[in-house]
Amino acid sequence: MSDTDPTTATDDTLRTPIVAVLGHVDHGKTSLLDKIRGSAVTAGESGAITQHIGATAVPLDVISEIAGDLVDPTDFDLPGLLFIDTPGHHSFSTLRSRGGALADIAILVVDVNDGFQPQTLEAIDILKRTQTPFIVAANKIDTVPGWNPNEGQPVQQTMDAQSDRVQSDLNEKLYEIIGELSDNGFSADMYWRVQNFQANIGVVPVSAETSEGIPDLLTVMMGLSQRYMKEEMEIDTSGPGVGTVLEVKDTQGFGTTLDAIIYDGTIRNDDTIVVGGLQGPIITDVRALLRPRPLEEIRTEQEFEQVDQVAAADGVKIAAPELGDAMAGAPIRVIRDRDRSEVIAEVEEELAEIEVTTQEEGVVIKADTLGSLEALSSTLEEEEIPVMRAEVGAVAPRDVRVAETAGESTNQAILAFSVDVLDDARDLAEQEDVKLFEDDVIYQLVESYDDHVTAIEEAQQEQILENITRPAKFRILQDHTFRQSDPAVVGVEILSGELRRNVNVVRWENGEANRVGTLKTIQDEGEDVDSARAGERMAVSIQGPTVGRQVEEGDDLWVEIPEKHAKILEQELKEDISVDEREALSMYLEKHRNRDPFWGK
Numbered sequence: 072m073s074d075t076d077p078t079t080a081t082d083d084t085l086r087t088p089i090v091a092v093l094g095h096v097d098h099g100k101t102s103l104l105d106k107i108r109g110s111a112v113t114a115g116e117s118g119a120i121t122q123h124i125g126a127t128a129v130p131l132d133v134i135s136e137i138a139g140d141l142v143d144p145t146d147f148d149l150p151g152l153l154f155i156d157t158p159g160h161h162s163f164s165t166l167r168s169r170g171g172a173l174a175d176i177a178i179l180v181v182d183v184n185d186g187f188q189p190q191t192l193e194a195i196d197i198l199k200r201t202q203t204p205f206i207v208a209a210n211k212i213d214t215v216p217g218w219n220p221n222e223g224q225p226v227q228q229t230m231d232a233q234s235d236r237v238q239s240d241l242n243e244k245l246y247e248i249i250g251e252l253s254d255n256g257f258s259a260d261m262y263w264r265v266q267n268f269q270a271n272i273g274v275v276p277v278s279a280e281t282s283e284g285i286p287d288l289l290t291v292m293m294g295l296s297q298r299y300m301k302e303e304m305e306i307d308t309s310g311p312g313v314g315t316v317l318e319v320k321d322t323q324g325f326g327t328t329l330d331a332i333i334y335d336g337t338i339r340n341d342d343t344i345v346v347g348g349l350q351g352p353i354i355t356d357v358r359a360l361l362r363p364r365p366l367e368e369i370r371t372e373q374e375f376e377q378v379d380q381v382a383a384a385d386g387v388k389i390a391a392p393e394l395g396d397a398m399a400g401a402p403i404r405v406i407r408d409r410d411r412s413e414v415i416a417e418v419e420e421e422l423a424e425i426e427v428t429t430q431e432e433g434v435v436i437k438a439d440t441l442g443s444l445e446a447l448s449s450t451l452e453e454e455e456i457p458v459m460r461a462e463v464g465a466v467a468p469r470d471v472r473v474a475e476t477a478g479e480s481t482n483q484a485i486l487a488f489s490v491d492v493l494d495d496a497r498d499l500a501e502q503e504d505v506k507l508f509e510d511d512v513i514y515q516l517v518e519s520y521d522d523h524v525t526a527i528e529e530a531q532q533e534q535i536l537e538n539i540t541r542p543a544k545f546r547i548l549q550d551h552t553f554r555q556s557d558p559a560v561v562g563v564e565i566l567s568g569e570l571r572r573n574v575n576v577v578r579w580e581n582g583e584a585n586r587v588g589t590l591k592t593i594q595d596e597g598e599d600v601d602s603a604r605a606g607e608r609m610a611v612s613i614q615g616p617t618v619g620r621q622v623e624e625g626d627d628l629w630v631e632i633p634e635k636h637a638k639i640l641e642q643e644l645k646e647d648i649s650v651d652e653r654e655a656l657s658m659y660l661e662k663h664r665n666r667d668p669f670w671g672k
């Protein structure tokens with residue numbers, strides 16, 4: 072272990088704040104992280120920046136070197152910042168700790184040209200829900216037309232050096248971002264105007280390309296943590312370690328291992344730990360704690376070196392037996408001198424805390440980590456989409472078997488978030504007509520499911536409409552009786568609605584609807600047609616009446632609508648029928664309701 076690495080010094084009582092980077096795709100999360108790492112490597116002496124599992128630690132002296140005049144290291148006693156290496160809110164929601172987000176603070180990256188995009192909003196929702204303080208990095212300022220880059224400079228300095236037009240162009244874009252933040256319930260301003268970072272979101276213009284504004288970004292993050300989070304950073308680093316599983320993976324020579332972030336206490340290479348697993352807590356003995364070798368030694372035999380212990384906050388790879396069932400996003404707790412059952416109970420509680428509500432009827436959801444399962448489930452809850460089964464892991468045939476049992480056809484679906492679908496599960500799903508939805512973006516996953524539901528509902532609606540008698544009113548034309556009876560064939564004009572074949576026909580007499588017969592065919596100039604619309608004139612055959620007796624030329628006739636159909640039409644399908652039909656329906660209902668006010672209700 073290097074002495075200059077503050078994050079592993081066990082006598083520290085203030086731990087490193089954990090920073091996550093979120094934002095819309097391509098807005099520059101990875102570039103920004105790379106730039107921070109790169110600047111740190113350049114600024115620090117060799118070895119000052121250590122490789123960690125899943126995270127990059129940037130110590131305070133390196134930050135102050137990058138930030139120059141902006142930071143006076145004597146103002147700070149926090150050891151630096153620990154940046155989580157995998158950007159994006161997917162990893163952010165995986166990175167949970169007891170009671171919320173693992174990250175203490177976040178950077179929301181927004182492309183100045185692109186402004187707020189769907190994933191920006193999704194990230195904001197997650198930050199709100201987890202109550203994580205954040206600042207906004209308004210990225211790509213170097214792309215403003217006419218921009219004159221000043222590599223690595225503080226942002227106000229480089230902005231002042233730009234032409235008036237460039238300055239006003241950039242300001243306009245920045246104010247748009249501030250406006251969008253305010254639309255989402257956050258009061259925000261340029262960071263140098265923000266007095267109270269708890270009440271206001273600071274916007275830091277940066278370029279991940281030219282490093283302009285990077286000094287400011289680090290300064291603001293450091294200041295924010297020091298000012299508002301110092302108390303939360305006060306931990307007993309010598310206590311038993313507490314952490315979160317980032318990833319479960321095979322490591323050559325060590326079998327299944329856990330990449331984990333320890334956010335409290337210390338983990339030692341002879342500790343017994345409790346880890347959240349698919350079937351409940353796993354109790355196992357640490358075999359080795361691994362961290363990447365320093366860069367200069369990387370060519371030597373092994374990628375990892377063993378360490379005796381790791382203190383919060385830090386990333387570590389844990390090798391131990393029986394980790395096959397461990398879940399990404401699950402808690403890890405060291406037992407050491409604590410009561411074993413108490414620690415197990417704590418892990419159980421933490422697992423139970425991850426809220427995924429399931430119901431008897433609903434869809435099946437699968438996700439790669441507990442955190443993402445929780446995030447997906449909460450999105451579905453907001454959308455009122457019921458979930459029947461929720462699990463971490465790849466989609467397997469038994470998931471299809473479960474989905475198949477859903478009563479509603481819309482629920483015979485599996486929503487798979489960032490997980491594999493086993494080949495035999497895919498085949499089975501196709502065979503059993505269970506719909507599979509796969510995506511790495513929650514809102515897109517939910518959107519494609521929604522589209523599917525809409526399509527099913529529309530098809531069902533059409534099916535219902537097809538089997539329902541639709542309203543129409545028509546008049547027998549004068550001098551247009553082609554045949555008097557058996558069946559009567561007369562010329563008619565459709566007055567309202569759409570007339571179809573094979574319907575019963577009524578005539579209103581003294582407030583009563585009297586059935587006169589069944590309309591069998593409709594002909595347009597000698598050709599059979601299925602229907603006729605208002606305004607059209609047709610020849611129709613009606614089985615039952617004799618013209619001159621039950622019906623007369625000039626009579627107004629109506630399609631007879633069964634009461635049940637009338638009710639469905641009025642209550643459920645009103646939006647799906649034409650204006651014309653709606654008009655015919657309301658006249659028809661009115662006639663009935665003159666006699667019986669509750670008809671069709």
Ligand SMILES: Nc1nc2c(ncn2[C@@H]2O[C@H](COP(=O)(O)OP(=O)(O)OP(=O)(O)O)[C@@H](O)[C@H]2O)c(=O)[nH]1
Binds near residue numbers: 101102210281
């Ligand atoms: N000119 C300029 N280009 C940038 C800047 N930051 C990022 N880019 C470019 O924008 C593109 C996307 O950047 P990434 O860092 O991959 O974006 P990301 O948000 O990590 O994207 P995902 O990981 O795919 O979600 C890349 O081509 C970068 O080179 C910037 O400040 N200026």
